[in-house]
Amino acid sequence: MDVRETTLQAAVGAHLAGTHIRRAHRVLQGSGTVAPGLRWPDASDGRDPRADLEAEGRASYAGHYFSPHQASVFDGLYDALPTSPNERDVLLAALLATASDCAAAPGHTAQPFQPTTTALPHIVAAWRIDPLARVRRYIEDLTAVVPRRQGCAAKTTAEEFLNDADLRGAVVFCDPPYSEVQYSRFYHVLEGMAVGGWPSVSGSGRAPELSLRFTSAFSSRRHSTAAFAALFESLRKSGATAILTFPNHLCSNGQSAATLATLAAEQFDVNIQLLDGRHSSLGANASSLGGRVAHRDVAEAVLVLRPRSKR
Numbered sequence: 001m002d003v004r005e006t007t008l009q010a011a012v013g014a015h016l017a018g019t020h021i022r023r024a025h026r027v028l029q030g031s032g033t034v035a036p037g038l039r040w041p042d043a044s045d046g047r048d049p050r051a052d053l054e055a056e057g058r059a060s061y062a063g064h065y066f067s068p069h070q071a072s073v074f075d076g077l078y079d080a081l082p083t084s085p086n087e088r089d090v091l092l093a094a095l096l097a098t099a100s101d102c103a104a105a106p107g108h109t110a111q112p113f114q115p116t117t118t119a120l121p122h123i124v125a126a127w128r129i130d131p132l133a134r135v136r137r138y139i140e141d142l143t144a145v146v147p148r149r150q151g152c153a154a155k156t157t158a159e160e161f162l163n164d165a166d167l168r169g170a171v172v173f174c175d176p177p178y179s180e181v182q183y184s185r186f187y188h189v190l191e192g193m194a195v196g197g198w199p200s201v202s203g204s205g206r207a208p209e210l211s212l213r214f215t216s217a218f219s220s221r222r223h224s225t226a227a228f229a230a231l232f233e234s235l236r237k238s239g240a241t242a243i244l245t246f247p248n249h250l251c252s253n254g255q256s257a258a259t260l261a262t263l264a265a266e267q268f269d270v271n272i273q274l275l276d277g278r279h280s281s282l283g284a285n286a287s288s289l290g291g292r293v294a295h296r297d298v299a300e301a302v303l304v305l306r307p308r309s310k311r
């Protein structure tokens with residue numbers, strides 16, 4: 001932390017202490033703790049700000065990912081979501097898309113930007129977004145196109161989805177993990193908003209406890225080969241043609257397009273094409289880019305797995 005950050009935080013603290021902002025206790029210190037000098041506008045108010053924050057559950061992101069104003073708008077909109085499934089889905093999707101735009105973070109939510117000289121302009125730009133205007137725009141976009149045939153979405157694992165599925169004649173697209181870092185580390189803010197809040201969050205990333213985060217065998221160096229072998233077996237049994245994208249170099253989960261092609265060739269006729277692609281480094285080197293999302297150019301392989309014709 002340099003002198004400018006300290007000065008900035010002191011200025012925010014002084015501003016909050018001198019105003020009657022209703023939810024000022026949601027603006028936490030850089031360490032994620034309540035400011036020790038926090039006083040309620042009404043001096044006789046004896047509430048514990050920490051307990052209040054915990055009781056609010058999802059109000060854990062103000063002053064971290066979202067501005068206090070954005071966070072309180074999101075809370076209000078979430079509470080006002082209708083119960084009828086279709087309307088709720090569209091409005092929740094618009095809310096999540098808006099939250100994704102407003103998050104002062106580098107393309108994912110492992111950690112918010114810190115108020116450093118380089119990242120501050122990105123925080124200001126994200127927090128300047130008017131959440132209500134943005135939500136309205138997303139609702140208009142999402143409702144402008146009406147499908148002729150109703151589709152469906154399933155929130156489940158690939159393993160469960162493919163379990164005994166009959167997908168003869170269908171094409172399945174797989175975009176599996178290539179990093180040994182669990183992806184649930186990067187999306188917990190939007191996931192938390194989608195499920196109505198985590199019981200508690202902590203640390204500079206404001207993440208829920210580890211036991212609540214999804215763990216994928218595809219991301220584990222030790223288990224990824226068995227996980228991909230099982231995936232290919234289920235895909236073969238389903239009868240589908242599969243298209244699978246994967247970087248063409250050895251990735252941190254121990255796999256490359258070549259290892260997956262070899263594994264898949266036990267079950268399918270495999271065809272590989274290479275494309276130029278850009279991959280998020282999932283935070284690595286983000287500081288060298290002024291806190292924005294870091295990418296690196298990689299060749300992306302597209303594997304087409306066709307069921308073997310019976311001879």
Ligand SMILES: C[S@@+](CC[C@H](N)C(=O)[O-])C[C@H]1O[C@@H](n2cnc3c(N)ncnc32)[C@H](O)[C@@H]1O
Pocket residue numbers: 156157158159175176177178183184216217218
């Ligand atoms: C490379 S990302 C692709 C995500 C998405 N296609 C995109 O471009 O943003 C891999 C995704 O696979 C998900 N994943 C991990 N294990 C999974 C499993 N067992 N079944 C289904 N999805 C899984 C991760 O959570 C992650 O979102």
